[in-house]
Amino acid sequence: VSIFEQGERMEQTTTNILVAGVGGQGVIIASDIMSEVFMEAGYDVKKSEVHGMAMRGGIVTSHFRFGKKVYSPLIKQGEVDVLLAFEKLEGLRWFNHLRPNGKIIMNDHQIRPPAVNLGEMEYPRAIPDIIRSKIRNFYLVKGTEIALQLGDERAANVVLLGAISKCFEVNEDLWLKTILNYLPPKVHELNREAFSAGRDQIPQT
Amino acid sequence: MKKIMSGNEAMARGAFEAGVKVAAAYPGTPSTEILETIAREYGEIYAEWSPNEKVALEVAAGASLAGARAMASMKHVGVNVAADPFMTLSYVGVNGGLVLVTCDDPELYSSQNEQDNRHYARFAKVPMFEPSDSQEAKDVIKLGFEVSEKFDTPVMVRSVTRISHAKGIVETQDPVVPPVPIEIKKDTAKYTMLPSFARIRHAFIEERFLRLKEFAEQFPGNRMEINDPTIGIISAGISYQYAKEVFPNYSYLKLGMVWPLPKNLIGEFFKRVKKVYVVEELDPFLEENILAMGFKPRGGKNLFPICGELNPLLIEKGMLGKKFRPPKPFFKEPLPPRPPNLCPGCPHRGIMHVLRKLKVFTAGDIGCYTLGAYPPLNVINSNICMGSSIGSAHGMAKALGDKGNGKIVSVIGDSTFLHGGVHPLMNVGYNRSYTTTIILDNRTTGMTGQQEHPATGYTIRGEKTHRIDFVELGRVLGIENPRRVNPWNLEETERVIGEELEKDEPSLVISEGPCTLLRRAFKKYNKPLQVDSTICIGCKTCVNLGCPAISYQSVEGEMTMTADGKKRKGISHIEASLCPGCHLCYQVCKFGAIKSQEEKPIFGFETM
Numbered sequence: 083v084s085i086f087e088q089g090e091r092m093e094q095t096t097t098n099i100l101v102a103g104v105g106g107q108g109v110i111i112a113s114d115i116m117s118e119v120f121m122e123a124g125y126d127v128k129k130s131e132v133h134g135m136a137m138r139g140g141i142v143t144s145h146f147r148f149g150k151k152v153y154s155p156l157i158k159q160g161e162v163d164v165l166l167a168f169e170k171l172e173g174l175r176w177f178n179h180l181r182p183n184g185k186i187i188m189n190d191h192q193i194r195p196p197a198v199n200l201g202e203m204e205y206p207r208a209i210p211d212i213i214r215s216k217i218r219n220f221y222l223v224k225g226t227e228i229a230l231q232l233g234d235e236r237a238a239n240v241v242l243l244g245a246i247s248k249c250f251e252v253n254e255d256l257w258l259k260t261i262l263n264y265l266p267p268k269v270h271e272l273n274r275e276a277f278s279a280g281r282d283q284i285p286q287t
Numbered sequence: 288m289k290k291i292m293s294g295n296e297a298m299a300r301g302a303f304e305a306g307v308k309v310a311a312a313y314p315g316t317p318s319t320e321i322l323e324t325i326a327r328e329y330g331e332i333y334a335e336w337s338p339n340e341k342v343a344l345e346v347a348a349g350a351s352l353a354g355a356r357a358m359a360s361m362k363h364v365g366v367n368v369a370a371d372p373f374m375t376l377s378y379v380g381v382n383g384g385l386v387l388v389t390c391d392d393p394e395l396y397s398s399q400n401e402q403d404n405r406h407y408a409r410f411a412k413v414p415m416f417e418p419s420d421s422q423e424a425k426d427v428i429k430l431g432f433e434v435s436e437k438f439d440t441p442v443m444v445r446s447v448t449r450i451s452h453a454k455g456i457v458e459t460q461d462p463v464v465p466p467v468p469i470e471i472k473k474d475t476a477k478y479t480m481l482p483s484f485a486r487i488r489h490a491f492i493e494e495r496f497l498r499l500k501e502f503a504e505q506f507p508g509n510r511m512e513i514n515d516p517t518i519g520i521i522s523a524g525i526s527y528q529y530a531k532e533v534f535p536n537y538s539y540l541k542l543g544m545v546w547p548l549p550k551n552l553i554g555e556f557f558k559r560v561k562k563v564y565v566v567e568e569l570d571p572f573l574e575e576n577i578l579a580m581g582f583k584p585r586g587g588k589n590l591f592p593i594c595g596e597l598n599p600l601l602i603e604k605g606m607l608g609k610k611f612r613p614p615k616p617f618f619k620e621p622l623p624p625r626p627p628n629l630c631p632g633c634p635h636r637g638i639m640h641v642l643r644k645l646k647v648f649t650a651g652d653i654g655c656y657t658l659g660a661y662p663p664l665n666v667i668n669s670n671i672c673m674g675s676s677i678g679s680a681h682g683m684a685k686a687l688g689d690k691g692n693g694k695i696v697s698v699i700g701d702s703t704f705l706h707g708g709v710h711p712l713m714n715v716g717y718n719r720s721y722t723t724t725i726i727l728d729n730r731t732t733g734m735t736g737q738q739e740h741p742a743t744g745y746t747i748r749g750e751k752t753h754r755i756d757f758v759e760l761g762r763v764l765g766i767e768n769p770r771r772v773n774p775w776n777l778e779e780t781e782r783v784i785g786e787e788l789e790k791d792e793p794s795l796v797i798s799e800g801p802c803t804l805l806r807r808a809f810k811k812y813n814k815p816l817q818v819d820s821t822i823c824i825g826c827k828t829c830v831n832l833g834c835p836a837i838s839y840q841s842v843e844g845e846m847t848m849t850a851d852g853k854k855r856k857g858i859s860h861i862e863a864s865l866c867p868g869c870h871l872c873y874q875v876c877k878f879g880a881i882k883s884q885e886e887k888p889i890f891g892f893e894t895m
Contacts, residue, residue, distance in 0.1 A: 117291050117454055121456060127291065128455045130454070131452060139625070139835050140627035153529075153531040154532035156449065157599075159614055160600070160614025160615075172625075177617050178618060180617065196663075197623045198623050199837065200663055200827075200831075201827070201830070201838075213617075216617045
C-alpha cells in the first residue's frame with residue numbers, strides 16, 4: 083500500500099498539491115512536469131501560479147490539482163493533500179493550507195529572506211520539529227544535498243519529484259519519461275539518479 | 288490533439304487557429320506570454336514588440352483595415368495607454384477581425400493598480416468575452432474574430448492572472464482561412480474620423496450595440512445550468528470556477544460574454560431559481576448592470592470583497608455567512624516575509640546606493656528598480672505609471688524652484704523610457720527644468736522576463752535591427768550633454784550624478800549596466816567575493832546594499848572580537864553560490880574586510 087491510502091479516493095475526487103519555494107528553485111517546472119504526468123495518466127489537470135515581480139528571491143507557489151473533473155485552478159485553503167516544500171520557511175508559511183490529515187514533503191534546505199539577511203528577524207528554528215508535532219505524515223528530504231552530491235544543485239527539484247512520485251499509483255516510468263523530456267540529454271543520467279534517490283527518501287509502508 | 292496550455296498559450300493558439308496575420312504587444316504581466324508564444328510557435332504570424340500599447344493597437348488597427356485578422360495583447364493598465372485609439376477604433380470598426388486582449392491583475396501580483404477593465408467594454412461600446420479556463424481562452428479568441436467581422440467592431444477578450452497563468456487541457460484544431468481578402472481598400476467615410484463622418488459612425492455603433500445585445504441572448508457561451516433551484520449564482524470567468532468548486536450543486540448562469548449582457552436570459556434565470564447571487568471579482572460590474580435592469584440579486588458585493596482576487600474560500604465564506612467555519616490553523620506565529628528584491632549583481636543597486644547617499648527625492652517608474660523603495664535601500668519616493676517619473680520630477684522642480692535645485696532625480700528603465708518617457712524628456716528639454724533624469728539602461732525589459740525593445744538592436748524573433756542610442760536621442764530632445772556611467776563603479780557614478788545635480792539645467796545620465804540575467808551581454812561573471820571574518824566589524828554597510836547574497840550573522844564567544852581587538856556583535860557573510868562578483872560590496876567596505884579573488888580591481892563585469 084502506498085503511504086497515501088487514497089487509491090480509491092483519487093478516482094472520485096480531486097487531489098490537491100501545493101508546491102512552494104523561492105524564485106529560481108524550479109518550483110514551476112516541477113509542477114509543469116506533474117501536470118504532464120497526470121494528464122498522461124488520464125486525469126483532468128489544472129495548475130496555477132504567479133510569475134512577475136520575483137525573477138529571483140521572492141515566494142513562488144504553484145497550485146496543482148488532478149481528478150476526474152477539476153474546476154478551480156486554486157486550492158481552497160485547508161484542502162491541500164500534499165505540500166511539497168522546496169525550502170523550510172516556505173513549507174512553514176503554507177502549512178496552514180494543509181488538510182488536517184495532509185502530508186508534507188520538505189526539502190531540508192534553507193534560503194534566508196531579506197529581513198533575516200539584515201539581522202532584523204530570525205530564521206525560524208526547528209521547523210521540522212514544529213511540523214512533526216502537529217501532523218503525522220511529514221517527510222524531510224535531503225533534496226538539495228543529494229543534488230549537490232550528484233554534481234548539480236539544480237537537480238534538487240527532480241529529487242523532490244522522485245519523493246512525491248512515491249505517493250501516487252502512477253507508473254514510475256511515466257514520471258521519468260516526462261521529466262527527461264524537459265531536460266537536455268547530457269543531464270539525463272544525473273537526473274535519473276536524482277529521481278531514484280528521491281524515491282528512496284520516502285519509506286515504502 | 289490534447290495539450291496542457293496556460294491561458295496565454297491558449298490565446299496564442301486561438302490567434303493561430305483563427306488565421307491571424309499580425310500580432311502586436313508591449314510586454315506586461317500577466318499578458319507577456321501571449322505574444323512570446325506566437326513568436327516562438329507560430330511563424331506564419333507577423334509578431335512584434337511595439338514600443339507601447341498605443342502603438343501596438345494602432346498596428347493591429349492598420350492590419351485590420353488592410354483586411355487581415357489582427358490581435359493586440361496587453362496588461363490592464365496597457366489598455367489605458369491604448370485607450371485613445373481604442374475609443375475611436377470602436378467608431379471606425381474593422382475590415383479584417385480585430386481582437387484586443389486585456390489581462391487584468393486582481394491582487395496586484397505585478398501591477399500598480401487593480402482596475403477592472405470590463406468597464407472599457409461598456410465605455411467603448413464593444414463586446415467583451417471572458418474565458419474561465421484555457422480551453423475557453425482559445426475558443427473565445429477564435430469566436431472574437433468572427434464576431435468582430437460580423438458586427439464591424441473591435442472585440443475585447445478579458446483574462447486575469449489566474450486565467451493567463453493557470454494551465455489546463457486544451458483540444459487543438461487546424462487553422463482556418465479568414466474570409467476577408469487582404470488588400471488596399473479605401474472607404475474614407477468609414478476609416479476617417481472627421482466630425483462629419485464620426486457623427487454617422489456614432490449612430491452606427493448605437494445600432495450595432497442593439498444587434499450585439501440580441502447576439503448575447505443567443506450566444507451558447509451564456510448558459511444556464513439548472514441544478515438545485517433554490518440558489519442560483521450568476522458568474523463569469525475565473526469566479527465561475529471558484530464558485531462551482533465550492534457549490535457544485537447550485538444552479539448557475541455562466542456568462543461567457545460580459546458585455547453587453549443578455550437581459551432576457553438573466554430575467555429567465557431569476558424566474559427559474561429562488562435566490563440569485565452575483566459572484567464576481569473586483570468591481571460590481573455585473574451586479575450594477577443587473578440591478579439597472581430591474582432585477583434584485585440577494586447578494587453580491589455585500590458578501591464578497593471588491594479588493595483583491597477571489598478564491599474558493601472567500602466564496603464559501605461570503606455565501607455561508609455566519610455558518611462559515613474557517614479551517615483551523617496549525618501555526619500562528621508571524622514569519623519573516625520574503626518580498627521580491629533586486630538580484631545579486633543587479634546594475635540598479637549601484638545607482639540606488641548613490642542616490643541614497645545623495646539624499647535626493649527620487650521619482651521612480653515601472654520596472655525592477657521600483658523595488659528600490661523597499662528597505663534597506665529606501666530610495667524610490669514616488670511611482671505612478673509607465674514614463675511618469677520624468678514628468679513628475681519636472682513638475683516638482685517647477686513647483687519647488689530654487690528650494691529643490693540639486694535634489695530632484697527621476698529614474699527610468701530603458702524599455703520604460705522608450706514606452707512612455709520620450710515625451711516627458713522632450714518636455715524637460717523644451718520647458719527647461721533642472722531635474723536630473725537617469726536612464727537605467729539594462730539592455731532589456733527586465734521585470735517581465737527579458738523582452739527586446741527599440742534600443743536592444745533585436746526584434747522579438749531575434750533578427751538584428753536598428754538600435755536607438757540614448758545619448759543621441761537625449762541631445763535631440765534638448766539635453767545638451769548626456770553622460771554615461773558604469774553603475775558598478777560607485778566613485779564614478781557618484782561623481783557624475785553629483786555634478787549633474789549641481790547644474791541649473793536639464794541633465795541626462797545613462798547608466799550602462801546590462802541586466803545580470805541577460806547572459807548574452809556578459810563575457811563572463813566574476814569569482815564570488817569573500818568576507819574576511821578576522822577583519823569584519825559588523826557595520827552592515829555591505830548588508831544595506833540589499834544584496835540577497837550578503838547576510839548579517841550574529842556572533843558569540845571568541846567571535847565577538849576582530850583580530851585587532853575591535854568589538855562586534857555580528858559579521859557579514861557572502862553566499863558564494865549566489866554571488867556573481869559585481870564588487871559593489873568590495874567598494875563600500877571601509878575596512879577592507881571584503882576580499883576579491885580577481886587579480887586586478889574591477890567594477891562590474893566584462894560586457895559585450
